[in-house]
Amino acid sequence: xxxxxxxxxxxxxxxxxxxxxxxxxxxxxxxxxxxxxxxxxxxxxxxxxxxxxxxxxxxxxxxxxxxxxxxxxxxxxxxxxxxxxxxxxxxxxxxxxxxxxxxxxxxxxxxxxxxxxxxxxxxxxxxxxxxxxxxxxxxxxxxxxxxxxxxxxxxxxxxxxxxxxxxxxxxxxxxxxxxxxxxxxxxxxxxxxxxx
Numbered sequence: 001x002x003x004x005x006x007x008x009x010x011x012x013x014x015x016x017x018x019x020x021x022x023x024x025x026x027x028x029x030x031x032x033x034x035x036x037x038x039x040x041x042x043x044x045x046x047x048x049x050x051x052x053x054x055x056x057x058x059x060x061x062x063x064x065x066x067x068x069x070x071x072x073x074x075x076x077x078x079x080x081x082x083x084x085x086x087x088x089x090x091x092x093x094x095x096x097x098x099x100x101x102x103x104x105x106x107x108x109x110x111x112x113x114x115x116x117x118x119x120x121x122x123x124x125x126x127x128x129x130x131x132x133x134x135x136x137x138x139x140x141x142x143x144x145x146x147x148x149x150x151x152x153x154x155x156x157x158x159x160x161x162x163x164x165x166x167x168x169x170x171x172x173x174x175x176x177x178x179x180x181x182x183x184x185x186x187x188x189x190x191x192x193x194x195x196x
Contacts, residue, residue, distance in 0.1 A: 083135050090114060090138045095152040103167045106154035114141070115153040115161065 004010030004021040012019055012029040014036050019029035028036045049056050064071050091099035091112055100107045114137060116124060124130040131137040141150065157167040 083138075086135070086138045086142065090141050090146070091152055093141075093146045094150055099152055101154040101157055102151045103153055103157040103161075103169050106157075108154075111154045111156075112152050113155055113158050114138070115151050115158050117149050117151050119161065119165075 004026050006021050006024055006026075008021050009018055010021050010026065011017070012032050013027045014032040015029065017029050017031075019026075026033075088099070088109070091109065091114075094114065095102070095112075098107060099109055099112055101112060106112065113133070121130075121132040125132050131140050141147070153161065153167075157169060160167045160169075
């Protein structure tokens with residue numbers, strides 16, 4: 001289709017709306033022009049890549065060598081974003097739209113972790129190849145369609161559960177003492193000098 005001469009009314013080749021041409025041979029309305037030109041550039045670039053793959057590879061290699069630090073920083077940013085997105089997806093899947101600790105209700109995402117409910121992370125890693133924590137665990141969970149047996153806990157509850165077998169929040173609810181009282185001597189306050 002040929003474009004519309006300047007100051008004439010034309011019909012957009014993409015959306016079909018009427019528009020007044022501002023420049024010579026205008027085919028698209030103001031809303032469609034950037035999108036249509038991006039599509040045209042993408043098509044031309046794709047055909048160039050297909051015709052001259054070795055040239056493109058060499059040009060990319062030269063560009064990366066010239067600006068190595070820039071491309072390295074860009075790759076790290078992208079990897080960090082990808083890891084954060086995956087972590088958020090896993091936390092939301094096991095905890096709901098707003099991720100929170102299953103024990104104490106903590107909502108700060110930096111404090112939240114994934115916990116093996118049975119508490120046998122080492123055995124599961126050896127037996128089934130399930131990673132124990134971090135990004136490898138998040139990837140494994142997504143690949144395996146978020147299996148049961150995992151929950152979201154904050155770091156404090158997770159460490160407490162690993163150390164005592166259950167979180168100190170749940171033992172407080174049971175009524176059993178969790179921390180020594182001030183009257184009992186312990187390793188921390190026994191060495192302090194008492195002042196009147």
